[in-house]
Amino acid sequence: MKAVVLKGYGGPEVLDFDEVDDPTIGPEEILISVRAAGMNRADLLQREGLYPPPDPKPQHEILGLECAGTVEALGERVTLFRKGQAVAALVSGGAYAEKVSVHERMAFAVPENLSWAEAAAIPEAFLTAYDALRDKAAVGAGSRVLIHAAAGGVGSVAVQLAHWMGALVIATVGTEEKAKWVQSLGADQSVVYRSQPFLEAAEAKGGVHAVLDFVGQAYWDDNISALVPGGVLVIIGTLSGPMASVNLGRLLQKRLTVRGTALRTRPLEARMALMQEFSQRVLPAISQGVLRPLLDQTLAFDEVAEAHRHLAAEQARGKTILLW
Numbered sequence: 001m002k003a004v005v006l007k008g009y010g011g012p013e014v015l016d017f018d019e020v021d022d023p024t025i026g027p028e029e030i031l032i033s034v035r036a037a038g039m040n041r042a043d044l045l046q047r048e049g050l051y052p053p054p055d056p057k058p059q060h061e062i063l064g065l066e067c068a069g070t071v072e073a074l075g076e077r078v079t080l081f082r083k084g085q086a087v088a089a090l091v092s093g094g095a096y097a098e099k100v101s102v103h104e105r106m107a108f109a110v111p112e113n114l115s116w117a118e119a120a121a122i123p124e125a126f127l128t129a130y131d132a133l134r135d136k137a138a139v140g141a142g143s144r145v146l147i148h149a150a151a152g153g154v155g156s157v158a159v160q161l162a163h164w165m166g167a168l169v170i171a172t173v174g175t176e177e178k179a180k181w182v183q184s185l186g187a188d189q190s191v192v193y194r195s196q197p198f199l200e201a202a203e204a205k206g207g208v209h210a211v212l213d214f215v216g217q218a219y220w221d222d223n224i225s226a227l228v229p230g231g232v233l234v235i236i237g238t239l240s241g242p243m244a245s246v247n248l249g250r251l252l253q254k255r256l257t258v259r260g261t262a263l264r265t266r267p268l269e270a271r272m273a274l275m276q277e278f279s280q281r282v283l284p285a286i287s288q289g290v291l292r293p294l295l296d297q298t299l300a301f302d303e304v305a306e307a308h309r310h311l312a313a314e315q316a317r318g319k320t321i322l323l324w
């Protein structure tokens, strides 16, 4: 099969096409003929050698954490899918290829109202955002939530989900254009962080019960200040850097919880449980058009280097998708 392989670690120029062996499938795995693959910032880090794939190391280091396509082959114990069915899946790598194999419980049947690109935009963003809001921060009706990087692939889904769960949403973004867009997704207030401190906006609402943070270092102090007593800070990314100086007294006095989350390093069993919960609780709302996968750009796999430059430029609203 054809795949995008890494010639080394570095800039987009290390992305190259090569012929590699088809993936093998285990008894509970399906082989997916990939039609579309979602792109993630983790792909940029892995390309630079800063985000190695989990063990066991694959024979070829192929990027790509999510895809949509048709089921081409089934392991002997597969019960959830049949050949030819349209599925989308969360994988630990390998989606920038014509085929990828995955445990059947890491996939879901694609709702009929979605294109291949829309289906491929779902797994990483929806699972990460749903897990952060529901499991890590226990967000529900009446919660006030601060969501950073809200126009990004994960942030834009988090805004929709939090609104759908009945929370009041304050969203931070880099431009006025993004601010209007996240309001159209359900944010009650958007803050252009370059011109207004987000802490001011959070305090004006009486503080927030949860913060979904992708920024890290630069936002640590104000995130802690923005939380009400008993609030939860969920660290999903560290876009500004990973270091923070912690005043433990403030955590103690406000009885705060700080939780980190990572999807790819989680044991397979935990990822499967999350996928099943997502399929039961959230996928029906996507099928009904209540929640939407949001596409910024779709590019052909031939344009993969350009797609990486586009994602790195941080202009995107929603997801960037590669199509065969």
Ligand SMILES: NC(=O)c1ccc[n+]([C@@H]2O[C@H](COP(=O)([O-])OP(=O)(O)OC[C@H]3O[C@@H](n4cnc5c(N)ncnc54)[C@H](OP(=O)(O)O)[C@@H]3O)[C@@H](O)[C@H]2O)c1
Binding pocket: 040, 041, 042, 124, 128, 149, 150, 151, 152, 153, 154, 155, 172, 173, 174, 175, 178, 214, 215, 218, 235, 236, 237, 238, 239, 240, 261, 262, 263, 264, 311, 314, 315, 316, 318
């Ligand atoms: N823990 C996990 O399991 C998990 C899963 C998925 C993603 N992530 C992480 O979550 C982060 C977001 O992922 P994504 O796919 O949503 O990325 P994305 O679509 O590329 O969006 C990221 C956005 O963050 C904003 N940003 C970047 N640097 C910033 C900074 N220094 N300060 C404030 N805002 C900044 C930019 O928007 P503005 O122009 O609005 O500033 C950028 O467009 C990444 O770090 C990614 O690695 C973690």
